[in-house]
Amino acid sequence: MEQQVNVGLLGFGTVGSGVVRIIEAHQEQLLHQVGCPVQVKKILVKDFEKKRDVKVDPSILTNCPEDIIDNPEIDVVIEVIGGIDETKKYILTALKNKKHVVTANKDLMALHGGELLAAATENGCDLFYEASVGGGIPLIRSLVEGLSSDRITKMMGIINGTTNYILTKMSKEKASYEDVLKEAQKLGFAEADPTADVEGLDSARKMVILSTLGFSMKIHLDDVTVEGISKVGLDDIEYAKQFGYTIKLIGIAQRDNGRVEISVQPTLLPHAHPLASVNDEFNAVYVYGEAVGETMFYGPGAGQLPTATAIVSDLIAVVRNMRLGVNGKSVILPQFDRQLKEKDEIHSKYFLRFQVKDEAGAFSKISSLFAEHHISLEKLLQEPLDKNGMAQVVIVTHKTNKQAYEEVLIKLRDLDVVYEVKSSYRVEGE
Amino acid sequence: MEQQVNVGLLGFGTVGSGVVRIIEAHQEQLLHQVGCPVQVKKILVKDFEKKRDVKVDPSILTNCPEDIIDNPEIDVVIEVIGGIDETKKYILTALKNKKHVVTANKDLMALHGGELLAAATENGCDLFYEASVGGGIPLIRSLVEGLSSDRITKMMGIINGTTNYILTKMSKEKASYEDVLKEAQKLGFAEADPTADVEGLDSARKMVILSTLGFSMKIHLDDVTVEGISKVGLDDIEYAKQFGYTIKLIGIAQRDNGRVEISVQPTLLPHAHPLASVNDEFNAVYVYGEAVGETMFYGPGAGQLPTATAIVSDLIAVVRNMRLGVNGKSVILPQFDRQLKEKDEIHSKYFLRFQVKDEAGAFSKISSLFAEHHISLEKLLQEPLDKNGMAQVVIVTHKTNKQAYEEVLIKLRDLDVVYEVKSSYRVEGE
Numbered sequence: 106m107e108q109q110v111n112v113g114l115l116g117f118g119t120v121g122s123g124v125v126r127i128i129e130a131h132q133e134q135l136l137h138q139v140g141c142p143v144q145v146k147k148i149l150v151k152d153f154e155k156k157r158d159v160k161v162d163p164s165i166l167t168n169c170p171e172d173i174i175d176n177p178e179i180d181v182v183i184e185v186i187g188g189i190d191e192t193k194k195y196i197l198t199a200l201k202n203k204k205h206v207v208t209a210n211k212d213l214m215a216l217h218g219g220e221l222l223a224a225a226t227e228n229g230c231d232l233f234y235e236a237s238v239g240g241g242i243p244l245i246r247s248l249v250e251g252l253s254s255d256r257i258t259k260m261m262g263i264i265n266g267t268t269n270y271i272l273t274k275m276s277k278e279k280a281s282y283e284d285v286l287k288e289a290q291k292l293g294f295a296e297a298d299p300t301a302d303v304e305g306l307d308s309a310r311k312m313v314i315l316s317t318l319g320f321s322m323k324i325h326l327d328d329v330t331v332e333g334i335s336k337v338g339l340d341d342i343e344y345a346k347q348f349g350y351t352i353k354l355i356g357i358a359q360r361d362n363g364r365v366e367i368s369v370q371p372t373l374l375p376h377a378h379p380l381a382s383v384n385d386e387f388n389a390v391y392v393y394g395e396a397v398g399e400t401m402f403y404g405p406g407a408g409q410l411p412t413a414t415a416i417v418s419d420l421i422a423v424v425r426n427m428r429l430g431v432n433g434k435s436v437i438l439p440q441f442d443r444q445l446k447e448k449d450e451i452h453s454k455y456f457l458r459f460q461v462k463d464e465a466g467a468f469s470k471i472s473s474l475f476a477e478h479h480i481s482l483e484k485l486l487q488e489p490l491d492k493n494g495m496a497q498v499v500i501v502t503h504k505t506n507k508q509a510y511e512e513v514l515i516k517l518r519d520l521d522v523v524y525e526v527k528s529s530y531r532v533e534g535e
Numbered sequence: 536m537e538q539q540v541n542v543g544l545l546g547f548g549t550v551g552s553g554v555v556r557i558i559e560a561h562q563e564q565l566l567h568q569v570g571c572p573v574q575v576k577k578i579l580v581k582d583f584e585k586k587r588d589v590k591v592d593p594s595i596l597t598n599c600p601e602d603i604i605d606n607p608e609i610d611v612v613i614e615v616i617g618g619i620d621e622t623k624k625y626i627l628t629a630l631k632n633k634k635h636v637v638t639a640n641k642d643l644m645a646l647h648g649g650e651l652l653a654a655a656t657e658n659g660c661d662l663f664y665e666a667s668v669g670g671g672i673p674l675i676r677s678l679v680e681g682l683s684s685d686r687i688t689k690m691m692g693i694i695n696g697t698t699n700y701i702l703t704k705m706s707k708e709k710a711s712y713e714d715v716l717k718e719a720q721k722l723g724f725a726e727a728d729p730t731a732d733v734e735g736l737d738s739a740r741k742m743v744i745l746s747t748l749g750f751s752m753k754i755h756l757d758d759v760t761v762e763g764i765s766k767v768g769l770d771d772i773e774y775a776k777q778f779g780y781t782i783k784l785i786g787i788a789q790r791d792n793g794r795v796e797i798s799v800q801p802t803l804l805p806h807a808h809p810l811a812s813v814n815d816e817f818n819a820v821y822v823y824g825e826a827v828g829e830t831m832f833y834g835p836g837a838g839q840l841p842t843a844t845a846i847v848s849d850l851i852a853v854v855r856n857m858r859l860g861v862n863g864k865s866v867i868l869p870q871f872d873r874q875l876k877e878k879d880e881i882h883s884k885y886f887l888r889f890q891v892k893d894e895a896g897a898f899s900k901i902s903s904l905f906a907e908h909h910i911s912l913e914k915l916l917q918e919p920l921d922k923n924g925m926a927q928v929v930i931v932t933h934k935t936n937k938q939a940y941e942e943v944l945i946k947l948r949d950l951d952v953v954y955e956v957k958s959s960y961r962v963e964g965e
Contacts, residue, residue, distance in 0.1 A: 127684055127826055137751075137870045138683060235681070241827035243681020250680075251665070251673020253568060254557055254847030321567075379833070382809065389831075396557055396840035397671035401819075403809070404830030414826040417684030429861040440567045 110139070110424050111146040113173035113204075115195060116186035117166070120209060120236075121148070122159045123413030124183060129159070131417075139424040147173045149186070174199040181423050183416060184208040193217055200224045200232070205432055207419040209236035209412055215310035219323055222436050229433040231426055233419035238311045239264060239388050241411025242404035243418070248318045248392070249437070255394035257319040260358045261533065262390030263383050264311045266406040267295045267302040268334050268354040272371075273384045276342050276351065282335065294386055304333035308356045308369040316358035316367050319392070321440040328445055330368040337371050341528050344458060344499045345373050348484055351381040355533060366446045371530050373456050373501075378534040449508035454483065454532035456501050459517065460524040463489060463496040467522040471498070474516055478509045495524060501532060540569070540854050541576040543603035543634075545625060546616035547596070550639060550666075551578070552589045553843030554613060559589070561847075569854040577603045579616070604629040611853050613846060614638040623647055630654045630662070635862055637849040639666035639842055645740035649753055652866050659863040661856055663849035668741045669694060669818050671841025672834035673848070678748045678822070679867070685824035687749040690788045691963065692820030693813050694741045696836040697725045697732040698764050698784040702801075703814045706772050706781065712765065724816055734763035738786045738799040746788035746797050749822070751870040754788075758875055760798040767801050771958050774888060774929045775803050778914055781811040785963060796876045801960050803886050803931075808964040879938035884913065884962035886931050889947065890954040893919060893926040897952040901928070904950065908943050910935045925954055931962060 112128070114121055125145055128135070135143050150166050173179055174195050182199040186192060189212055196206050196213075206225065208214065214221070214234050225232035235245045248257070263269050267289065274285040286303070289295035301307045309329040316324045334354050345352050350373035358367045374381040379401060383389040388406025393399050405411040426432045461467050468487065475482060484501040502510070518526055542558070544551055555575055558565070565573050580596050603609055604625050612629040616622060619642055626636050626643070636655065638644065644651070644664050655662035665675045678687070693699050697719065704715040716733070719725035731737045739759040746754045764784050775782050780803035788797045804811040809831060813819040818836025823829050835841040856862045891897050898917065905912060914931040932940070948956055 123826075131684065131686070134686070134751075134870070135684075138867055241824075242830055243677045246681045247673045247677065250852060251676045251848055252844065253851045254561065254565075255844045256561070256564070377812075379809070379812065382807075382812070394671075394844065396553075397844040398835045398838070398841055400672055400832070400834030402830070402832060405828045408828070410826035411828055414682065414685045414824065418681055421683045422680060425865075429859070429864055431859040431861055434859050435855075437568060440564070 109142045109144055110180050110427065111144055111178050112181045112183060112420065113176065113179040114145055114148040115170065115173060115182060115184045117148045117150045117157060118185065119409045120412045120416070121185045122157050123409035124185065124416050125159045125161060127410070127413050127417045135421070138421055140428060141424070143420070143424060146179060147176060149173055170195050174204065175202060179204055180427065181205045181207065181420060183420065184210055185416070187212070189213050189216060193221070196221060197224055200228045200230050203228055203230060205231040205423045205427070207233050207416055207423060209234070209416055211237035211307070211310045211314060215313040215326055218314065218317065222438070226433050226436050231423045231432045231435065233422060234314070235419050236412045236415035238314050239390060239402065239404065240406040240408060241414045242388060242390070242402050242406070243415070244390055244402050245314070245318060247402060248315070252392065252394055252397060252400070255396045257392060257394050258360050259393040260315050260319050260390060261380070262356055262388065263353055263380060264356050264388050264390065264406060265302055265308045265354060266386035266388060267299065268308070269383065269388070270294045270386045271303070272334060272337070272352060272354065275337070275339060279339060281339060282337060303335050305331040305354065305369040308354060312356040312358055312367050312369060315390070316365065317439060319358065320360050320365055322365065322443040323439045324367060324443055328367055328443065330370070332370040334371050336528070338528070341458065341530070344486070345456065347486070348456070348499070348501060349376055350374060350456070350532065351376055352530065353380060355380070357533065361446070361450070363441070364444045364446045364450060366451045373530055373532045374534040380534065447508070448511065449506045451507040452504050453507070454502055454504055454535065455510055456499070456530045456532050457526070458497070458499045458528045459526040460490060461496050461498055462522045462524060463494050464522065470520055470522055471517070474513055474520065475502075478513045480505045480509055480513060539572045539574055540610050540857065541574055541608050542611045542613060542850065543606065543609040544575055544578040545600065545603060545612060545614045547578045547580045547587060548615065549839045550842045550846070551615045552587050553839035554615065554846050555589045555591060557840070557843050557847045565851070568851055570858060571854070573850070573854060576609060577606060579603055600625050604634070605632060609634055610857065611635045611637065611850060613850065614640055615846070617642070619643050619646060623651070626651055627654055630658045630660050633658055633660060635661040635853045635857070637663050637846055637853060639664070639846055641667035641737070641740045641744060645743040645756055648744065648747065652868070656863050656866050661853045661862045661865065663852060664744070665849050666842045666845035668744050669820060669832065669834065670836040670838060671844045672818060672820070672832050672836070673845070674820055674832050675744070675748060677832060678745070682822065682824055682827060682830070685826045687822060687824050688790050689823040690745050690749050690786075690820060691810070692786055693783055693810060693818050694786050694820065694836060695732055695738045695784060696816035696818060697729065698738070699813065699818070700724045700816045701733070702764060702767070702782060702784065705767070705769060709769060711769060712767060733765050735761040735784065735799040738784060742786040742788055742797050742799060745820070746795065747869060749788065750790050750795055752795065752873040753869045754797060754873055758797055758873065760800070762800040764801050766958070768958070771888065771960070774916070775886065777916070778886070778929070778931060779806055780804060780886070780962065781806055782960065783810060783813075785810070787963065791876070791880070793871070794874045794876045794880060796881045803960055803962040804964040810964065877938070878941065879936045881937040882934050883937070884932055884934055884965065885940055886929070886960045886962050887956070888927070888929045888958045889956040890920060890925050891928055892952050892954060893924050894952065900950055900952055901947070904943055904946055905932075908939045910939055910943060
């Protein structure tokens with residue numbers, strides 16, 4: 106029997122409790138897989154008295170991070186407290202003290218992943234973060250190892266459970282965004298402050314992590330164009346349905362000729378597209394490789410035990426590396442400088458809904474505007490509105506470039522016959 | 536620059552050519568990932584003159600396997616010739632000569648995986664086989680690493696592209712099994728002798744590999760109950776559709792209370808089940824873990840470049856391990872003795888279609904038979920047939936155990952009112 110591996114846990118909330126539960130429940134299996142016992146030795150908590158769904162010896166609780174990150178007995182630090190600046194300091198200290206780190210912190214990895222991974226390599230330590238994207242789906246490992254021989258050209262997916270839950274409910278129950286959000290908050294599917302989820306920031310951070318790995322480029326959060334779902338209305342969902350589409354919050358990272366675009370936005374997908382039937386809080390990511398073609402990874406994107414599974418799988422990888430003496434050797438730094446596409450290099454279809462004055466010549470003015478910018482229309486619906494003399498126009502364009510489309514959008518708003526542009530979304534998957 | 540890694544390729548068919556293409560096309564990327572050049576040094580061929588879709592220096596071709604497996608210059612052997620007994624000898628010799636091995640050979644791994652992995656470990660060599668199941672989908676890696684901390688309870692999937700192509704075409708085009716098979720052979724989606732695919736043996740071998748890994752038990756090919764698709768008729772597909780189901784060839788491996796069942800058979804899935812919309816030659820596997828819940832992996836199950844991608848990803852893993860000096864350390868032998876379920880422990884629904892004499896009391900005899908065996912019926916359809924005085928009966932049972940169901944099936948065939956039992960399939964995914 107080899108020497109025990111001691112784990113220090115930063116944070117003892119939902120996910121932290123899940124980690125403790127899995128490590129306890131799987132002692133025998135862990136022993137078989139890594140050849141030595143693994144034990145949680147210290148846990149950083151804010152509140153000693155808080156009720157938790159796992160029981161631990163109270164003597165291992167501490168409110169002092171140094172008891173973990175400076176503790177020579179601790180071999181591996183698992184970080185599940187979230188936050189950025191202070192947490193970054195903890196992790197850097199832990200690495201400096203030659204402790205391996207497993208984190209679920211997408212915010213931190215998206216912002217400071219490069220610096221943290223460099224510090225890990227420098228100190229001969231592992232830093233794993235499978236749980237930071239896609240919860241229990243082994244997505245990062247698949248990108249780094251399973252598809253390592255391929256050249257990835259596109260990643261497209263649903264990577265935020267809260268927004269997918271909201272859009273699924275809105276679509277199925279014809280309930281308004283506000284009502285569904287409230288219900289989701291009550292059920293614990295949405296945070297009290299849901300901004301990071303519903304405005305797409307959470308997804309954007311995950312896209313930074315995925316595209317940095319998939320394209321081997323250091324992508325910055327600023328490189329991601331972000332739009333959330335808070336303005337998606339039931340009307341949009343219904344008109345999209347009528348045209349054969351489902352609206353999802355989709356992260357897209359695409360590479361063409363060495364240049365990339367990364368974005369997160371409400372996107373229309375044909376009903377038959379596999380991502381269109383990924384419902385509720387589930388996540389799924391399509392990965393397109395030059396050689397492999399298309400693969401998809403589907404699973405729970407969050408939740409106590411799925412996230413804890415990804416963390417403990419990382420822990421197992423750390424302990425295996427410890428036994429082999431190869432920690433800190435698996436990081437591959439980005440190979441390419443990042444080259445972002447200009448707007449006129451980003452091509453897609455668009456769905457556009459606006460209201461016009463229902464008068465002679467109105468549509469001719471509009472269609473000339475599109476024609477001038479060489480945007481042709483694939484689908485078109487015009488119907489009278491209840492409002493006095495107004496009509497609703499819904500359009501799906503053929504593929505066009507973003508530059509031209511945005512110019513049209515600005516000019517459209519200025520047309521005297523146009524009353525209001527209600528919504529505009531990207532269309533993918535055709 | 537570190538010393539070059541030399542690869543010997545056993546076989547230069549479709550997949551072998553793909554491997555050479557990927558290694559050549561990705562030299563720069565490979566160099567970045569593994570830190571040293573990787574080169575194909577020798578290729579075993581049968582026919583020196585055969586036209587191939589990649590050009591190589593003719594001097595590296597050989598028809599003598601010893602030029603590779605006994606060649607001190609070769610570091611890694613990639614086996615893509617297929618076959619069992621002779622190929623096994625080649626691999627064992629290569630391992631004895633301290634060469635790492637990457638293979639796509641599911642037949643060999645299903646039958647002799649245990650022995651080969653033991654030989655690899657003994658000789659401090661890697662033996663990787665990601666391409667043996669699910670082509671380009673990084674499935675084995677996900678089971679071994681990504682979900683290593685979880686306890687897998689069920690795997691269910693479409694793992695044979697040929698049969699999925701045939702069933703998809705039958706269902707969409709209402710074409711007969713024989714016609715679609717002929718077309719598939721013409722297009723290269725089915726072999727000249729399609730027996731191993733259509734009779735389920737190929738899927739069974741893959742289920743042996745998946746369940747050995749997923750359940751950490753040494754599963755034998757004999758442990759798998761196998762039924763192919765050659766008897767699936769258009770009538771079955773149509774009646775299934777009418778009841779809301781799609782017929783797929785499904786491999787199932789399920790563990791309950793430490794006891795397992797493994798099977799491959801035509802299976803009815805509700806249209807809304809994600810596996811029901813996995814079409815054409817695509818593969819997909821659902822993995823259920825106690826903690827993670829359900830995850831799914833989808834992608835091309837075969838084909839030159841997808842398979843070659845999996846092989847070269849394994850090659851990269853081997854070379855990384857060489858650089859770290861940890862080859863042969865990653866094999867984890869099965870932890871548990873295998874415990875197979877008895878028939879009365881295997882629970883599922885069944886779809887059953889049979890023809891009866893359309894006479895008074897006929898259905899009462901049939902329903903009493905089911906009732907005696909405590910099998911209740913969920914869905915039922917009876918309709919007259921064109922034949923004289925005959926009726927078609929289609930039934931979906933509630934969940935029952937296999938023992939009881941098979942007894943009923945035998946007795947049903949003996950009933951004087953039953954003319955013929957046409958088909959009987961498992962129903963899953965509800």
